Amino acid sequence: xxxxxxxxxxxxxxxxxxxxxxxxxxxxxxxxxxxxxxxxxxxxxxxxxxxxxxxxxxxxxxxxxxxxxxxxxxxxxxxxxxxxxxxxxxxxxxxxxxxxxxxxxxxxxxxxxxxxxxxxxxxxxxxxxxxxxxxxxxxxxxxxxxxxxxxxxxxxxxxxxxxxxxxxxxxxxxxxxxxxxxxxxxxxxxxxxxxxxxxxxxxxxxxxxxxxxxxxxxxxxxxxxxxxxxxxxxxxxxxxxxxxxxxxxxxxxxxxxxxxxxxxxxxxxxxxxxxxxxxxxxxxxxxxxxxxxxxxxxxxxxxxxxxxxxxxxxxxxxxxxxxxxxxxxxxxxxxxxxxxxxxxxxxxxxxxxxxxxxxxxxxxxxxxxxxxxxxxx
Ligand code: SAM
Ligand code: SF4
Ligand code: SF4
Numbered sequence: 358x359x360x361x362x363x364x365x366x367x368x369x370x371x372x373x374x375x376x377x378x379x380x381x382x383x384x385x386x387x388x389x390x391x392x393x394x395x396x397x398x399x400x401x402x403x404x405x406x407x408x409x410x411x412x413x414x415x416x417x418x419x420x421x422x423x424x425x426x427x428x429x430x431x432x433x434x435x436x437x438x439x440x441x442x443x444x445x446x447x448x449x450x451x452x453x454x455x456x457x458x459x460x461x462x463x464x465x466x467x468x469x470x471x472x473x474x475x476x477x478x479x480x481x482x483x484x485x486x487x488x489x490x491x492x493x494x495x496x497x498x499x500x501x502x503x504x505x506x507x508x509x510x511x512x513x514x515x516x517x518x519x520x521x522x523x524x525x526x527x528x529x530x531x532x533x534x535x536x537x538x539x540x541x542x543x544x545x546x547x548x549x550x551x552x553x554x555x556x557x558x559x560x561x562x563x564x565x566x567x568x569x570x571x572x573x574x575x576x577x578x579x580x581x582x583x584x585x586x587x588x589x590x591x592x593x594x595x596x597x598x599x600x601x602x603x604x605x606x607x608x609x610x611x612x613x614x615x616x617x618x619x620x621x622x623x624x625x626x627x628x629x630x631x632x633x634x635x636x637x638x639x640x641x642x643x644x645x646x647x648x649x650x651x652x653x654x655x656x657x658x659x660x661x662x663x664x665x666x667x668x669x670x671x672x673x674x675x676x677x678x679x680x681x682x683x684x685x686x687x688x689x690x691x692x693x694x695x696x697x698x699x700x701x702x703x704x705x706x707x708x709x710x711x712x713x714x715x716x717x718x719x720x721x722x723x724x725x726x727x728x729x730x731x732x733x734x
Pocket of ligand 1: 459512553730
């Protein structure tokens with residue numbers, strides 16, 4: 358059989374800023390080349406997962422011959438915490454642990470503890486959250502909460518067991534994820550968000566059942582447009598169900614009113630369930646829409662992403678990251694790593710989602726990018 362070679366990750370690192378550009382940059386919040394601050398750091402802790410969602414880690418690519426990273430290649434928890442501390446000093450107030458499936462990383466509670474101990478320059482704890490497929494949550498929710506985790510986001514693509522088993526493509530039952538959500542609620546990891554990637558023709562029949570289930574439950578359900586991340590999922594525009602269409606379907610059953618964004622750089626458009634008076638009823642809750650295909654939101658994007666092997670990515674659609682692990686493991690002192698971070702962020706001009714709108718779909722998709730399972734959502 359001919360060998361199949363699929364370029365998943367561009368392992369060349371982007372060039373680190375030259376030493377001259379690494380002269381100390383005045384302390385405080387950084388702004389990129391478009392004036393955007395750095396507020397949100399997503400930390401991917403493993404490239405492995407026990408699910409094979411076809412939009413993220415399709416089975417035919419992520420099979421037994423797939424070359425995952427070796428443990429020695431992963432940043433240690435102490436290395437991650439050191440970098441996160443430097444980011445916090447530069448204005449990051451929110452940390453999200455992701456993957457792959459982050460709860461598969463052994464001893465993840467230890468990392469949670471290290472990150473929970475970090476403080477902003479003003480002395481405040483950072484908002485610490487984690488995105489998970491929920492399969493190990495029933496077992497781990499209490500330990501995560503005790504270690505200092507504030508909240509969780511659980512990915513769930515349907516309530517119907519057969520649809521869910523097809524979406525995760527490993528025949529995993531939905532009841533276990535629902536038990537994980539219950540355990541997270543009981544442990545106080547609230548407010549819990551549930552992310553549903555909507556793929557037309559696959560799980561769009563689950564939009565209304567999901568809304569019915571989570572309305573009034575305290576859980577915020579968010580619909581994510583199926584994105585053209587990575588190079589393996591065979592993304593096609595006709596499989597994207599635009600958020601406007603999801604909203605229209607919800608409105609066949611419920612009255613919804615638009616809500617203001619909760620924070621600058623917030624990725625989700627928010628709509629609240631209305632009560633009998635036509636106004637938002639907080640007891641009924643809200644839904645969110647992450648419309649990264651039909652509604653670009655690069656203008657105030659304040660997110661950076663750190664891969665499990667220590668590369669810093671400035672955009673979900675970037676093809677190369679900056680190798681911070683090389684700095685960590687060559688004994689570079691904090692001041693010089695900080696100066697490198699500052700120079701990297703100050704040079705950032707990424708705005709892929711906005712540019713995509715001006716490219717023909719095939720041209721946009723042909724750009725080679727890293728996988729979602731490598732740099733997290
Ligand atoms: N395994 C964890 C999980 O599924 O929650 C964390 C990592 S996963 C890569 C993070 C988020 O990315 C999930 O909510 C997932 O649904 C989303 N995601 C993955 N591939 C996507 C795609 N092609 N389009 C939109 N969202 C995607
Ligand atoms: Fe795994 Fe999450 Fe990707 Fe699904 S979306 S394959 S659960 S990393
Ligand atoms: Fe941010 Fe890149 Fe997404 Fe734009 S495309 S919102 S810059 S991650």
